[in-house]
Amino acid sequence: MPTDRAYRVLVLLRRLAVAFGLVLAVGIATPSQAYEAPGPRWPGTTIRYFETLPKSYDWSLKKATQAWNRSGAKVKFRKVKSRSKAQVVVRFGDTHGYGGYASIGRQRGAYVHLVRGKLRVEDRAYTGRLIAHEFGHVVGLDHARPGGCKLMEAGWPTDCREPAQQGLYNCRWLAKDDIRGAVKLYGGRVRLSKLFCPQEQKPPQLQDVRFSGGDTVDSPLTVSWTAPKGVRTGSQVEIGVYEASVCHGGTSDNRYGGAVVPVGAQRWVDDSYVAQENGTYCYEVRIVNRWGLGASPIRQQVTRAAVPPAPPVIGGIVEYPDDYYDYSVEVTLPGNASLHVDAAQQCTTSYDPSRWSMAEPLQDGRWGLYDVPIGPACLTFYAVDGDGLASAPVTRQVVHSPRP
Ligand SMILES: [Zn+2]
Known part of the structure; x- marks a missing residue:
């Protein structure tokens, strides 16, 4: 522990510079916890915010709000439509060179600032987590010791588990320690969210999937389908050709070929070298969203036999x-x-x-x-x-x- 005077100076410094990415927390936290909860806490259990971000930020903002509102700590963020009724304003503003910047705890003119820019859809989970981090400051938390995938780490969280499956992301933004910090200020009990969430829901299954041909090298395998209703932008049809033994659902270690085609194409003809090889193969077709998360594949085993020559x-x-x-x-x-x-x-x-x-x-x-x-x-x-x-x-x- 540093001296009391040094601690006060550090706390003061940190209240002045609450930058996302600024490491000032090292060496001050007690060993039993990593969070820093200087507060002061807001009165009541609801923090009202007003935001002026573009629509592309809606998803991120909503997920950041949900992360806190479902954390088990007795503090909730609520979006209000009038600036005068808000306690916090979320907007583009000065971030001192960081991705985001926020005031800590209850204070007049409390704010969350984000770097001005257009949000690409592939960055919305990153930005959601960033907003949740800045909300953590608004709640009254300061930067925590790094490690353990904590939201309130000064830099990007460390030790985070990444999903093995495409199209998912680590959505447990608030670690136990983050929530404990908020519970210390507001009461409640730690409720961890699930670990992985889909970036976007699974697309609906392809309809009328049919496999035809493919039994001789002269008749290439053709897959046809009907596009389901409600397919989102960026969805595609993935076709894979595997060793026959994988036709019961396996890994993609034995993938020979395949293609990714637009859902609207409605058919695909195998023109790969596999189509010229005799043997037994597994063809797999599925629709995936733009994140690669897909409906379960529809499989067909195809045996391609050589055609004997005509008799002399x-x-x-x-x-x-x-x-x-x-x-x-x-x-x-x-x-x-x-x-x-x-x-x-x-x-x-x-x-x-x-x-x-x-x-x-x-x-x-x-x-x-x-x-x-x-x-x-x-x-x-x-x-x-x-x-x-x-x-x-x-x-x-x-x-x-x-x-x-
Ligand atoms: Zn920060």
């Missing part, structure tokens, strides 16, 4: 076309497929890449066959694409005679 068309077969081949055969193959031929006593029923093809390409769409067994034999033809996927078999029975 087999034309005329000629035995012993020359000294080298047993047969030559006219073959029409689907685009960029190659021919695989099994020649055996029994027809084969499935393509096996480990078997040797008994065919070689000749000219003009003809193929030469060799090693055809003597006697009745079955020639089995497959068209095989670049990925090794084979068509259904086409067979021809022949009776191969010994070479004359």
Whole structure:
């Protein structure tokens, strides 16, 4: 503890300079508490304020007022429409280089000053907390020792927990210590608010969500939806493509791709590389507000199977076309497929890449066959694409005679 004289000087200094961001509280608070509640308190339990801030500040001002009014301390802020009935005026004004500046406790001409400017919507929670801090001064509190995410810390509060989920913010602006300071002056009991609040309520769920296609690489998956009523500005539709195992709701660790599109687009076609890959995937679609907070996703598992090539068309077969081949055969193959031929006593029923093809390409769409067994034999033809996927078999029975 400093000497009584030093303490008085410090208190005086702090009453003169109640700047947000000015650290003067260090070393004066007793160990049992961090708050500084010099007062003087206002009479009664209501502090009436008048404000001249632009409409863009309404949300912040309302949240700052609620933070105090629901704190459990027996002090409430009430907005009045006439300056003459107000005890405090909230307006743009001199902030001595800080974000905000306020008088401490009950006094004539009590005020909260904020830096003049246009408030961006993404800054409204920050500004709300700043106003709540200045209201703390008006209540009669001075800067508290930093730590523990306290509203009345001189700088921006420290040790604050941040939400893991997008679109939420830490809305417990008043820590236990802040409220204790107010309770000391006004009575009441500490009531902590919940820790996290949405920046804006969750958007309504998308309607008529439909998934179509996506089962082959030639038919890309398409998601369509109807925009729900009451969608706020900045809302978007988020589409994610995940590994199949994530289709029951998981983390986004296995996200392959996706897109963010306007709600009004009403459809999305997967043109990502995933659309060209065979396998099983999970498609997820949801609407999110401008803060990224969304309705629960609607999911669809899609299995994309490769399309086997069309079977080869087999034309005329000629035995012993020359000294080298047993047969030559006219073959029409689907685009960029190659021919695989099994020649055996029994027809084969499935393509096996480990078997040797008994065919070689000749000219003009003809193929030469060799090693055809003597006697009745079955020639089995497959068209095989670049990925090794084979068509259904086409067979021809022949009776191969010994070479004359
Ligand atoms: Zn301050």
